[in-house]
Amino acid sequence: MLSLTVMVFLAQKPVGAGVEAAKALLGTPYEWGGRLRKNEGIDCMGVVLAAAERASGCGWKSYPVRPTEIVAGRLWGAPVEGLSPVATAALALERLQAGDVLMLVGPIQNPAEPAIGTLEGAPVWVWHVGLYLGEGEALFGDHHAGATVIERLVPYLQRNAGEYSGVFITRGPATAPSRCRRHAPLAPGAPRANHRR
Numbered sequence: 001m002l003s004l005t006v007m008v009f010l011a012q013k014p015v016g017a018g019v020e021a022a023k024a025l026l027g028t029p030y031e032w033g034g035r036l037r038k039n040e041g042i043d044c045m046g047v048v049l050a051a052a053e054r055a056s057g058c059g060w061k062s063y064p065v066r067p068t069e070i071v072a073g074r075l076w077g078a079p080v081e082g083l084s085p086v087a088t089a090a091l092a093l094e095r096l097q098a099g100d101v102l103m104l105v106g107p108i109q110n111p112a113e114p115a116i117g118t119l120e121g122a123p124v125w126v127w128h129v130g131l132y133l134g135e136g137e138a139l140f141g142d143h144h145a146g147a148t149v150i151e152r153l154v155p156y157l158q159r160n161a162g163e164y165s166g167v168f169i170t171r172g173p174a175t176a177p178s179r180c181r182r183h184a185p186l187a188p189g190a191p192r193a194n195h196r197r
Contacts, residue, residue, distance in 0.1 A: 012055075012174050012175060012176055013055040013056065013173065013174065014055065014099055014172050014173055014174060015048065015051050015052045015076045015099065015101050015131070015170075016051065016097075016098060016099015016131065016132075016171075017051075017099065018051035018055035018056075019051050019098075019099055019139070020054070021051055021053070022047050022050045022054075022139055024050075024187045025042055025046075025047055025050055025148045025186070025187055026139075026147075026148050026149070027147055027148060028041055028042050028141070028147060028148045029042075029146065030043060030142060030143050030145070030146050032143070034046055035049075035186060036186055042148060042186070043141050043143075044128050044129045044130060044140055044142065044143075045065055046141055046186060047129075047130070047139065047140065047141035047148055048076070048101060049063055050185070051131055052076060052174065053185055053186060055174065056180070057180070058176060058177050058181065059180075059182060059183040059185065060186050061183055062181045063075055063177055066112065066113045067103055067113070067129070067168075068116055071103075071170065073178075074170075074174065075174055075177060076101045076174055077170040077171045077172040078170060078171065078172050079168065079169070079170055080095075080169045082095070083095060083168075083169040084169055085117045085118075085119055085124055085168040086119075086166050086167060086168075086169075087120065087165060087166040088158065088161065088164070088165060088167070091154065091157070091166070091167060093153070096132050096134075096153075096169065097132070097134070098134035099131065100132040100169050100170070101129065101131060101132075102129060102138055102167050103116065103126040103128075103129050103167060103169070103170070104126070104127060104128035104130070104160075104164040104166075105117070105124035105164060105165060105166050105167065106124060106163050107124055107165060109125060110127070116168050119165055119166050124165060124168075126168060127164065128140065128143075128163070128164065132153065133150065136152055136153055136154065137152060138150070138151055138152075138156065144160065
């Protein structure tokens with residue numbers, strides 16, 4: 001018989017199951033750290049958190065903001081072998097699946113957290129996140145565009161090669177946050193997170 005912990009893990013949906021909540025934010029103005037409080041915009045993390053809270057039922061405040069913590073806890077699914085990380089030049093779109101979480105990585109050090117991995121022997125840190133929609137498209141709360149937008153992933157990475165040298169991808173059932181908080185959702189029309197742990 002499965003333990004309760006294992007059954008809870010198996011019951012969790014992938015973050016991509018909440019992609020419609022993130023899509024509801026298309027056109028929302030970009031604001032670093034924004035979570036739609038008091039007329040503020042939303043940032044890249046907020047867009048992915050909108051999908052995560054819809055998929056899990058746990059409000060966005062249940063999640064840490066450091067990508068290394070999110071990956072270690074498998075809160076956005078498991079790292080995909082061979083794609084975590086992968087250099088832009090080696091990225092094969094046919095290996096991606098709709099709903100994958102994209103963490104765009106670069107060699108500029110983030111002193112607030114450790115590197116997420118290495119590319120060509122050099123450490124890389126996460127500087128941007130988004131969701132893969134399929135057919136070469138990705139959804140980002142994008143500081144370049146100044147809004148939440150859909151972009152062609154490979155051209156986007158190529159245009160911004162000075163910032164991002166590759167991607168780190170997570171997929172599949174996500175582990176629920178250790179504390180599931182209840183509060184208003186990020187995305188319009190999203191159901192309220194309605195339980196605590």
